[in-house]
Amino acid sequence: MGASAAVSVRHLTRVEGHGNIVVDVRDGVLTRCDLEIVEAPRFFEVLLKGRPAEEAARIACRICGICSVGHATASIHAVEAALGIMPGPKLRLLRRLNMAGEWLQSHVLHLGFLVAPDAFGAGSVVPLAASHPDLVKGALRLKRLANNICMAVSGRHVMPISYHPGWMGHWPEPAELEALRFSLAEAAPDLDALVDVFSQITWPSLARPAEHVAVLEAGAYPMMGGALHSTAGRMTPPAAYASVLQEYVVDHSAAKHVRGPGGDGSGKGGGTIRVGALARISLASDRLHPRAAVALQRLRLAPDSANPFDNIAAQVVESVQAHAEAVSAVEALLADPVSEGPAEATRAGGEGIGIVEVPRGTLVHHYEIAADGRIARANCLIPTAQNLASIEADMRAFVPGLLDRPKDEITHALEMLVRAYDPCISCAVH
């Protein structure tokens, strides 16, 4: 007779949103292995419908507090694509700066507040602050820096304000940029320490190959859009995103799941896909800033890793990357601080897709804008949703090796696995 175990975690902690882990093993046979998404939907696709396109970014950013800049960016890209607006290079750079701010904010929050307690056996950041004050204070300083970046660009990080199709409602003053340049420089030691701390932590090893997906733009680390690339060697234009990221409804989740095209028998990934920091590094480690590449080395992170726990190290690398991106964006904006005039719409309505890389992976906003400038149809595809199937597949792969351990440990290990993906559940359900 094989082992039996039942794990049930109601409202997983230290993740954004409400999710339950339900695992049932009977006589060595895994009968249930679900990440239940019990968050209630807020129907953002419906909320967007009928609203003026001008408002879309401000509504869409309310999907998720943690990646609200990402939603605003994907949304504004979708609107601009639909209306034939071509934002100028400085505008794109300013938005990239804001995204870098959000990456840093989100990754540091995850690493310092949500993951580090696991690594050091603390239940939350509160005891961690007592046991590892330097780590926590450093993380707080980095978070503040990230917040300040977003404040300078868009007024605040949670619900950015200044996004308009073709222009920004606020252009940072040179003095604001100077202040950012200063605090970015000041933050270097804190980042260094972050890399240091995380390079000393060992996570469980679980190798389960999946197709890693990210959108890549020319000549830059993936962030602001482009074609969908995958480790299966596929390259898909944004318009065909639905063929790579196929949504389907499952019974135990209010968030739709997503499967990749890999299920066709190619053997690469078996249909589950992963998006996020690790996926981006798999696809673009050669595009990392030299400082981030050093971090990659120090963390001994293999770009082709199939271990979901390596997403954590990947987030550390990307924190350095985001910092480097912010530094160069601030320098460039300071070198030429005059604001860029608005880019005009070339048509009244149409269909538009905005795809960006948010901290947790590939985010798609897809709108149809009617001739009266209102949104006629909206679809949002959330990174966490794309990872859900992978998370469950990882759990299935992970559980058998855990069965000889006490239930608490199994539970904790599974929680850690889920957290490694940094899921954002309210986002996934929206």
Place this chain on the structure above:
Amino acid sequence: MDGEIFRLPRERLGALVERLARDYRVLGPVRRGDSVGWVDIRPDTVLALDYRTTMLPPRQFFAPQREVLFRFRRGADGSFGFEEPPSQEPLALLGVHGCDLTGLRVLRSFHESSCRDRVVPNRLDRAFILGLACWTPCLDESFCKDMGSLENESPAALYAWDLGDVLLLKVLTQRGREILEALAPAAATAEELAQLRRRTRVRHETFPSHLRFAPEKLAAALEAAQDDILWEANAERCLSCGRCNLVCPTCTCFDVCDQATLDGSTGARLRTWTGCQVPGFSKIAGGHDFRPTRTQQLRYRIFRKGKYMPERYGMVGCTGCGRCIHHCPTDISIRDIFRQVGA
């Protein structure tokens, strides 16, 4: 040389700023986007001397929107120690129009007759004001000529007319003379003086008259119109947004609030602008509101400008700058109200 008129070539403005900067923090009208406001300037800053009335009036520099009254700190024995902020550095404010010069006079008369507090009068005393003549009405809503502030030059130390390539400057105070002497200006030419006379005459004609009575008659006219339906008719449109109070150069009311750290150990008491159109202003403990309706509130504002202030401080409380009309989202017009009560 008081009253005498000198000429300053436009390119010498920078030299004036440079001279002032030795003794003052110098502020001038600068364009940002599609609006102009007073900001700190340097000799090479491009001044928008053709600006239209700013949104916020110059009182922002003498009784600022948000001002720390004192800071406090809890000592080891649990009791608080207090510290007043250092006194403000002297200001030089350039390019102040007649309406706003009048506004500063009203500000002074209010502070000097209402209470013994010298903070604001002291700041005004130490300030250097460069007045600037307007050639055309700044806003459609201005009625400075009616209110007698178009020609007002006090309390400027120097008063300027912009003739394009050259500014003509009149010396009005001892301090004005000292500053100007440093630039060794030449006297205005006969031709320039003639041009000034001509343009001043034309100006008087181009500025329309809106009211058919002298401001001194306002108090009585308002008194007589106390129960007119015009108050209610206007108040129906009022949003209670308070903008009319905040943009007015002669509003003086403030609220007081405290800020402190989480444990309450250090913090500050601040005063911030408020006004009689701002919800909550006339409420007292128990929720009783002594001026609950918009009609009462609106009438109160207009009465204060046109009746209470002249009765108490000897100066009509409206300069005719037109800000409150221009910035009212529903165009409630003190000018129209004055006109109606005067009819």
Place this chain on the structure above:
Amino acid sequence: MTRPRVAFFSFGSCEGCQLQVLSVEDSLLELFGAIEVVNFREAMDDRRDDYEIACVEGSVIRPEDVTEIRQIRTRARILVALGACACLGGVNAIRNRRALADVAGEVYGGRQDGVFEALAASPISSVVQVDYEIRGCPIDRAEFLDAVRSLLAGTVPYTPAYAVCVQCTLRGTPCLLERGVPCIGAVARAGCEAICPAYGAPCEACRGFHDAPNFTALGEAFARAGMPREQAAAKLQLFNDYREVRAAWERALPSPSDT
């Protein structure tokens, strides 16, 4: 001084208000020193039910939310609602205008079963008594800290009674409405330092209304700025569309064309 035990809960929302709490970087450790956080799912494992103060984010959107918030109310001495979703219904309430089955059908292709059962999205105060509200989408960090400071000191938090326009004008932002942008700050409650107009977007009244809003006059102001009155109503829908909140304005303005 004993530290009050505080719990944070979240209902239908983006959890951005909780993130704002975690984003008081300079004061976070001081905050966690001054209060004992006993429940904060987004940030910690411990969950205890012996809290005195409950900070609740999000709208009630499922039947089980009703049960849960009732339970929280019986346990907490002080219940604080955080943010637009909890205080007003916020953006969630927009969909209440349509039948739920219809809405769910559109998003999930007809499927709507056991995993979620939804109610009309409602503010917390529609189910239980709320002691204090910290408004905003998201809440303002400084305002949150100030409210905590007041509660720690043993008194009630301060909320401005007046319009966003007051703070907007005080900070010197050129008025957007004057330029024909559909800003409804003139009816909105202040407290956010009028951050949206300052960053180039119209105020959408995410903090609800001030003490003396005049919606008819707002329509008038829109008309004078060259916009249809319906547009004022459309803006009010964004955060203030929950039944009882909407009642304050719906009769004063023509309703925006149904889409």
Place this chain on the structure above:
Amino acid sequence: MPQVSMIPHPCRVAAATAQSSRDVHYVVEVPARSFAPEPGQFVMISLPGIGEAPFSLTALPGEGAPPGHFELLIRRVGRLTNLLTRVRSGGVLYVRGPYGRRVDWEPFEGANLIMLAGGLGLAPLRAFVWRALARRREFRRIDVLVGARSPDELLFKGDLDTWSARTDDVHVRLTVDAAREGWTGRIGVTSSLLEGIKVDAHDTYAFLCGPPVMYRDCLRRLLAMGLYENHLWLTLERRMKCGIGLCGNCQLSGHYLCQEGPLLSYREVRHLREAV
């Protein structure tokens, strides 16, 4: 001219006694500088970090309050008073003032005085009563008429007893809007206490402190009794943020009540809008 500071002075609380579930009576040491208030004046009391508000002096040094002390009655109604009413004996209150008009008492000499208070109005009025008693020989008949919503809400019961006992000096009459069991006194609104009061109307001054509703009734009756308009004095309460004639919150038709009031004669306010 002096520069007026907004900085308050710490004053030690010598005694703090609860007068009801929401009212606390304070005996406070005078600030360490000259402090010579008159009845009808008020002080600004603050708690740094929370705020500041005006409170009437309910007894002056040596007149109802011990020498070197003044007294306050603070009702718990909101943000600031929630915390002020927690300050205990030995604690500190932060004080500015005294502020408000200093009313000249010379005209009152040789006259009858009617002191009328409703509810919390007894707080300021109490200072008038103690002043009158301190200079008892200067006045003729003194009536103290006090109304409250219920017997439990009657303030300063000790003083009321003391004054009532001085039957030669003062005529005290009480009333409540609604009684409870055990109340043997009068039931009715405050103004009803004026029924049956017989004084030489030409030579009588009345001082009124109470809620706006009380004023309307009482003024009507007093005028009907024949008292002169300039013999009726009332305290007008308004929101006050500075106490020094600057903040404008207390303005009544252009009059800054913190300076020209809060005590004013009916003649002065009669024609003003929104006065009572």
